Amino acid sequence: MKLVKLHIDTLPGIESGLSIDAIGLGTNLITGPNAIGKSSLIRSLRYLIGEPQSADPAALSLNAEFVDGDNRFVVRRLGRDITWQCNGEPTSRPSLPRPEQLHCYWLSMEDLLGAHSGDSYLLAELRRSMSGGCDLPALRSDPRFLVGSRVGYSEARNLREAQKQVQQIESSYEELRRNESRVPQLQEEIARCRQARKEQQQLERALQWLYCREQWQRVQSELAALPPHMERLRGDEWRRLESLRNKRRELHQQRGQAHGRVEHSRQQLLQTGLEQHQPSRTDLASRQREVQQLQHLMDQRREVNQQCDRLQAQRQAAVEALGGSGENPPCLSPHDVQRAQDLAGKHQQALHHCQQLEPLLAATPEPDPQEQQRCNQAANILRQWLASLTLPRTLPPAALVAAGGGLLAAVASLWFSLWIALVPAAVGTLGAMWAWWQVQQFHREQRRLQEHYQQTVDQKPSRWQRTEVQEHLQALELRIADLQHQQVRFQAAQDIAARLEAARTELAQLDAQCETFGSELNLDPRLTIGAQAHFAHLVESYQRAQQEYLAGETQRKRLEEEIAQVQSRISAYIIRWQAEADPAMEAPALQISLDDLATRLEQAQSAQREMETTWRDITRLDKEIQQLADEEGSVFTEVGLEPGQDQELQHRLDQLPRWRELQKDQIKWQSHETEQRVALEQYPRLVALVEADRRDELEKQREQAAQRASTLEQRQEELTTIQTRLAEAGRDGRLEQALAEVERYRTSLEERYQESQLARTAQLLLDGVEGEYRREHEPAVLRYARQRFQRFTHYHFDIELDDGGDIRARDVQYQASRSLTELSTATRMQLLLAMRLAWAQHLEQGQASLPLFLDEALTTSDEHRFTQVVQSLDQIVQEEQRQLFYLSARRHEVALWKRIAQEPPHHIDLAQLRFATVDDESLELVSVATEPLPTPEGQDAAAYAHTLGLPPVDLYQPLSTLHIFHLLRDDLWLLHHLMENWRIFSLGQLENLLYSSAVDAAISDPRKRQQLQNRCQTARAWMGAWRHGRGRPVNRTVLEDSGCISEKFMDGVAELAQSVDSDGMALIDGLRRGEVPRFRAKNIDELEQWLEENEYIAPQQEPLDVDERQRTVLQQVAAEVPMEELRQVVQWMEEVRPGV
Structure with missing residues (x-):
C-alpha cells in the first residue's frame, strides 16, 4: 500500500491543520525546520492504521488515501472511530501488520539510538530459527575440548624456576669452595673494623657536642636580635585589641543610633506643636x-x-x-x-x-442578549475543560511503572555490571517520556480553554480545579436560567404597563x-x-x-x-492649643478635635520620655567607650609600648612564635651540650678539639674511622655465611632434588601442550561446523539484515547473535564482538536500521506493505556511509516497489539525495505547505566529491604501496587489520577496485565481503573469489605459526595497564623493558636479578602472571624458523589450498616484517 494523500484537520501539535495531496509513489523527501510537524505525519498515520489506544488524544480528525494495485483505500478517524473504504465502499481494515509491529516501518532518531522494546519479538524469532539438532555448546563445554587462558603457563613457569634453581645450586657450590680459604683473613679484618667503629662513635659524639655548642650560640644571637620585652607577650594581645576595638565600634554605632533616636523624638515632639506648653x-x-x-x-x-x-x-x-x-x-x-x-x-x-x-x-428590566450569548459560550468552554480532564487512568501508572523499571534496570546494570540491562533502562525512560508527553498534551488543551474562557467573560473560577470549575459552571447555568425567566417576565410586564397607563x-x-x-x-x-x-x-x-x-x-x-x-x-x-475650630462645630467634630489634642499630648509626653531614656543610654555608652579605651591602652602598656603603636605590636606578635621556639631551642641545646660534655670528659684530646671549634679535624678523623669500620657487617655476614654453608654443604641433597624437579616439570609441560593442541583442534572443528550450519540455516531476516549492515559499514562490521540470542556487532578487523552500547552512535543507528528494514520485509509475508518512514535516521552518518545507506534505500524502492518517506530538518540533504539516488526523490516542503514560506535555495549545500584513490597505472607493487602510503605492519596486532595489499600484490587493479568502490582495506573486511551475498557484485569471477578465500586462510595459518613461541612486546603502556607497578618503580621497570627489547621473560629475569632495586618479589610474581595471562610471555617453546613455519602452514591448509598459491602467500608474508 502506498500513501497518496494525507489530511490532518485536528491533531495535537498541528492546530491549524495540514493537507498533502501531491505524494510520490517512490522516494519522498520531506524537509522543514524543527517543530514544523514532520514527526506529526508519523503520529497521524499511526493513529489511522493502528488500533485505537486508551492513551490516544481525544480530539483527532484525520483521513488518508492509499493505493494498492487497482484498489484505492480511504481511512478516516474522528475521535476514536476509524472507518475504511475500498473503491468507495465501506470495508474492514486490510491485512496490515499489528500495531506493536509498526515501529519497524516508522523510524525516528530516538528509535535508532537504542534497541526498541518491540525488537524482542524479532530476537525470539531469530533464536527459534537458529536452533538446530546439534548441541554444539555442550560439545564446546566438554572438558577435553576446553582450552584455558593459562594452559601450560604454570608448568612452564615451574620448569623455568626449577632450571634456575639447579643453576643457582651449582653456582653456590663453586663459590663455597673459593670462599673457604678466606676465613682467617676475614676474622682479622673484623677485629680492626670493630676498633674503628668504636673510634667513629666517639668522634660522632664529639661532633654532636660541637653541633650543640654552635646551635646554642646561634640561638643566643637570634634572641639578642629580637625586640625587647618579648617575655611580656602572651600571644593574644592582637586578638584582645581587635575585640576591644570591635566592641568600641559597636558602642559608637549604638551611640550614633541613640542620637538618631533623640533627633527622631525631637521631631515627633515638634510635630505635636506642644514642645513649649502642654494642656493639663x-x-x-x-x-x-x-x-x-x-x-x-x-x-x-x-x-x-x-x-x-x-x-x-x-x-x-x-x-x-x-x-x-x-x-x-x-x-x-x-x-x-x-x-x-x-x-x-x-x-x-x-x-x-x-x-x-x-x-x-x-421593576423588570429587559435582559441583555449579548450577556446571554457570552454566558452560553462560557458554559460550553467550561464543559470542554472538564471533559479534557479525562486523562486515561492507565497513563500515570504506566509512566510510573516505565520510569521505575528503567531506574531499577539502570541500578542493576551499574551495580552488577550488567550493561545489557541498560537497554530496558533506556526503554523504560522512553516510555516514561512518552507518557509525560501525553500528559502535556492534555495540559496544553486545558491552558488553551482557560485562555479562551478569560477572553469570553471577565469573571473566572478562583482556581482551575475540577470542584471550583464545576461550581462556577453551576453558577453560570443558574444565571442563564435567570436571564430566560427575566425575558418572560419582561414580556408579561409590557401588557400590564399598558393597562396601568390607561x-x-x-x-x-x-x-x-x-x-x-x-x-x-x-x-x-x-x-x-x-x-x-x-x-x-x-x-x-x-x-x-x-x-x-x-x-x-x-x-x-x-x-x-x-x-x-x-x-x-x-x-x-x-x-x-494650636488647633483649628469653628464655633458652630457639632459635638462629634469637637470631640474629634479634643481626641486629636489628647493624641498629640500623649505623643508629646511619649517623645519626652523617649528622649530622657535615650540621653541616659548615651551617658552610659560614653562611660563604656571610655572604659574600653582605657583597656585598649593597658594592652599596649603591659607589653612595654605606647598606645597606638599597632605596627610595633604586630611586629612583636609576628616574632613571638620564633622567640618561643628559640627559647625552647636554647634549653634543648644547652641540655644536649651538657650531656655530650659529660660523656667525653675521659677523652681530653676530643674535648680540646671541641672547645677549639676544630670541626674540620673532627670530621676528617670521623670519615677515616667510618671508612675503616664500613665493612664490619659485610665481613661478619660473609664469615657467618661461609661457616654455615660449609657446615651444611653436601648434606641437604638440594642439587639432586632440583634435577628431579626439572625433569618432572618438563614432562608435565609436554603433556599440557599435547592436551592444548587437541583442544584447539577440536574448537576449530566446532567453529567450522557451527559456521557452516549457520550459513546453511541462517534465517532470511538475519541474512537480509547482515547484508544491509555490511554494506552500510563497508564490511567493517557484521551482525551475529551471542549465546543468549542478543544482537551484537562483530568488528571483522579486530575480531571483537561488541554490544550495542559499545558501538558508536552512527554504527549503532545503522545496525538497528538494517534490522528494522529486514524485520519489515519479514512481516509483510502475506500482508500488505506499508511505506517506510525515516525521521532524521542518517543525521550522524559520514558522507560515505550516507551514500551507501541512500543507495541501499534507493535499491529497496526500485527493486521492491516500496514507498519511502525520509524526514529531515537539513535542506541540503535534498542535493545529496538527488546526486546519489537513481531517480530524484519527490520533495515536500512542510514550511511552504503550512506557512507559505519557501526556504532560500542558496542555503542548500553542495556535496563535495571525495578525492578518488590513485590507480596502479604504470606502477609495480612496491611503488603502488608507496603511493598509497600503507601503514607499518604490526604482526602483534590482530591479523584482521592486515592491509589487503599484502594478499593482492599480483592483482593491483582488483586491489584498487575493492578499495575505491567497496571501501575494503583490511583482511577482516575482505573476509566479511567474501562470505556475504554482495560478493558476486564486488568480485564477479568465482575463481578469484575462491583464490582470495584461500589466501586469507593461508595468511591466518602463517600468522599462527609466526606467533608460536613469541610473546607480545612489553612497553610502558603495557606495564601501566597491568596495575602491578607503582609510580615509584614505573620509570625503572620501563627502562629495563626497553633495554631487553620488550621481551617479557627477559624483563622478569632482570627484575628477579634485582636490576630494579627494592622491587618486591610479590610484585614480580603478580607481573609475571599478568604477562602470561595476556600473552606477553609465551609458553616454554622456541619460535619457529622459516622452514618450520612453512611446514606448519602446509599441515593446516594444504588439503584445501593449491600448493603454488600457498607458497606464494607464504613468501609474501615472510617478506612482511614489523615496521615494514
Whole structure:
C-alpha cells in the first residue's frame, strides 16, 4: 500500500491543520525546520492504521488515501472511530501488520539510538530459527575440548624456576669452595673494623657536642636580635585589641543610633506643636465632659426640632384635610357636598384600580442578549475543560511503572555490571517520556480553554480545579436560567404597563376635576367620603396642632442659645492649643478635635520620655567607650609600648612564635651540650678539639674511622655465611632434588601442550561446523539484515547473535564482538536500521506493505556511509516497489539525495505547505566529491604501496587489520577496485565481503573469489605459526595497564623493558636479578602472571624458523589450498616484517 494523500484537520501539535495531496509513489523527501510537524505525519498515520489506544488524544480528525494495485483505500478517524473504504465502499481494515509491529516501518532518531522494546519479538524469532539438532555448546563445554587462558603457563613457569634453581645450586657450590680459604683473613679484618667503629662513635659524639655548642650560640644571637620585652607577650594581645576595638565600634554605632533616636523624638515632639506648653489632662477632661453635655443639648434640640416638624406637619395636614391652603375652614352647601361625594367615589374607584395593577408591574428590566450569548459560550468552554480532564487512568501508572523499571534496570546494570540491562533502562525512560508527553498534551488543551474562557467573560473560577470549575459552571447555568425567566417576565410586564397607563390617565382626569372643585369651594371633595363628624374633627385637630407648634418653637430657641454658649467655650480652648475650630462645630467634630489634642499630648509626653531614656543610654555608652579605651591602652602598656603603636605590636606578635621556639631551642641545646660534655670528659684530646671549634679535624678523623669500620657487617655476614654453608654443604641433597624437579616439570609441560593442541583442534572443528550450519540455516531476516549492515559499514562490521540470542556487532578487523552500547552512535543507528528494514520485509509475508518512514535516521552518518545507506534505500524502492518517506530538518540533504539516488526523490516542503514560506535555495549545500584513490597505472607493487602510503605492519596486532595489499600484490587493479568502490582495506573486511551475498557484485569471477578465500586462510595459518613461541612486546603502556607497578618503580621497570627489547621473560629475569632495586618479589610474581595471562610471555617453546613455519602452514591448509598459491602467500608474508 502506498500513501497518496494525507489530511490532518485536528491533531495535537498541528492546530491549524495540514493537507498533502501531491505524494510520490517512490522516494519522498520531506524537509522543514524543527517543530514544523514532520514527526506529526508519523503520529497521524499511526493513529489511522493502528488500533485505537486508551492513551490516544481525544480530539483527532484525520483521513488518508492509499493505493494498492487497482484498489484505492480511504481511512478516516474522528475521535476514536476509524472507518475504511475500498473503491468507495465501506470495508474492514486490510491485512496490515499489528500495531506493536509498526515501529519497524516508522523510524525516528530516538528509535535508532537504542534497541526498541518491540525488537524482542524479532530476537525470539531469530533464536527459534537458529536452533538446530546439534548441541554444539555442550560439545564446546566438554572438558577435553576446553582450552584455558593459562594452559601450560604454570608448568612452564615451574620448569623455568626449577632450571634456575639447579643453576643457582651449582653456582653456590663453586663459590663455597673459593670462599673457604678466606676465613682467617676475614676474622682479622673484623677485629680492626670493630676498633674503628668504636673510634667513629666517639668522634660522632664529639661532633654532636660541637653541633650543640654552635646551635646554642646561634640561638643566643637570634634572641639578642629580637625586640625587647618579648617575655611580656602572651600571644593574644592582637586578638584582645581587635575585640576591644570591635566592641568600641559597636558602642559608637549604638551611640550614633541613640542620637538618631533623640533627633527622631525631637521631631515627633515638634510635630505635636506642644514642645513649649502642654494642656493639663484635668482641663482636657473637663472639656470632654462639656462636649458630652453639648451632645446632650444637641440631642434635645434634635428631638424638639423633630417634634416641631411633626407639629408643623400636623397643622398643615389639618389645613389640607379641610381642603384649603389658609387658616380658615371652607363653607359648604348640601348640594356641594353631594357633588363632592360623587366625584370622590369615582376618584376612589380609579385609585383602587391603579393600586391593583401597580404591584403586578414590578421593576423588570429587559435582559441583555449579548450577556446571554457570552454566558452560553462560557458554559460550553467550561464543559470542554472538564471533559479534557479525562486523562486515561492507565497513563500515570504506566509512566510510573516505565520510569521505575528503567531506574531499577539502570541500578542493576551499574551495580552488577550488567550493561545489557541498560537497554530496558533506556526503554523504560522512553516510555516514561512518552507518557509525560501525553500528559502535556492534555495540559496544553486545558491552558488553551482557560485562555479562551478569560477572553469570553471577565469573571473566572478562583482556581482551575475540577470542584471550583464545576461550581462556577453551576453558577453560570443558574444565571442563564435567570436571564430566560427575566425575558418572560419582561414580556408579561409590557401588557400590564399598558393597562396601568390607561388607569392612571383616568385618575389624572379625576384629580383635575377635584382640583377645579376645590378651587371653587376651598374644599377637597375627596374628604366627603367620610361622615360629617369627621369634618368637625378636622377643624378641631387644626386648632390643637397650631397651639402645640407655637410651644415647640419657644423651646427650640432656648436650646439654640445654650448650645451656642457651650460651643464657644470649647472652640476657644481648642484654638488655644494650636488647633483649628469653628464655633458652630457639632459635638462629634469637637470631640474629634479634643481626641486629636489628647493624641498629640500623649505623643508629646511619649517623645519626652523617649528622649530622657535615650540621653541616659548615651551617658552610659560614653562611660563604656571610655572604659574600653582605657583597656585598649593597658594592652599596649603591659607589653612595654605606647598606645597606638599597632605596627610595633604586630611586629612583636609576628616574632613571638620564633622567640618561643628559640627559647625552647636554647634549653634543648644547652641540655644536649651538657650531656655530650659529660660523656667525653675521659677523652681530653676530643674535648680540646671541641672547645677549639676544630670541626674540620673532627670530621676528617670521623670519615677515616667510618671508612675503616664500613665493612664490619659485610665481613661478619660473609664469615657467618661461609661457616654455615660449609657446615651444611653436601648434606641437604638440594642439587639432586632440583634435577628431579626439572625433569618432572618438563614432562608435565609436554603433556599440557599435547592436551592444548587437541583442544584447539577440536574448537576449530566446532567453529567450522557451527559456521557452516549457520550459513546453511541462517534465517532470511538475519541474512537480509547482515547484508544491509555490511554494506552500510563497508564490511567493517557484521551482525551475529551471542549465546543468549542478543544482537551484537562483530568488528571483522579486530575480531571483537561488541554490544550495542559499545558501538558508536552512527554504527549503532545503522545496525538497528538494517534490522528494522529486514524485520519489515519479514512481516509483510502475506500482508500488505506499508511505506517506510525515516525521521532524521542518517543525521550522524559520514558522507560515505550516507551514500551507501541512500543507495541501499534507493535499491529497496526500485527493486521492491516500496514507498519511502525520509524526514529531515537539513535542506541540503535534498542535493545529496538527488546526486546519489537513481531517480530524484519527490520533495515536500512542510514550511511552504503550512506557512507559505519557501526556504532560500542558496542555503542548500553542495556535496563535495571525495578525492578518488590513485590507480596502479604504470606502477609495480612496491611503488603502488608507496603511493598509497600503507601503514607499518604490526604482526602483534590482530591479523584482521592486515592491509589487503599484502594478499593482492599480483592483482593491483582488483586491489584498487575493492578499495575505491567497496571501501575494503583490511583482511577482516575482505573476509566479511567474501562470505556475504554482495560478493558476486564486488568480485564477479568465482575463481578469484575462491583464490582470495584461500589466501586469507593461508595468511591466518602463517600468522599462527609466526606467533608460536613469541610473546607480545612489553612497553610502558603495557606495564601501566597491568596495575602491578607503582609510580615509584614505573620509570625503572620501563627502562629495563626497553633495554631487553620488550621481551617479557627477559624483563622478569632482570627484575628477579634485582636490576630494579627494592622491587618486591610479590610484585614480580603478580607481573609475571599478568604477562602470561595476556600473552606477553609465551609458553616454554622456541619460535619457529622459516622452514618450520612453512611446514606448519602446509599441515593446516594444504588439503584445501593449491600448493603454488600457498607458497606464494607464504613468501609474501615472510617478506612482511614489523615496521615494514
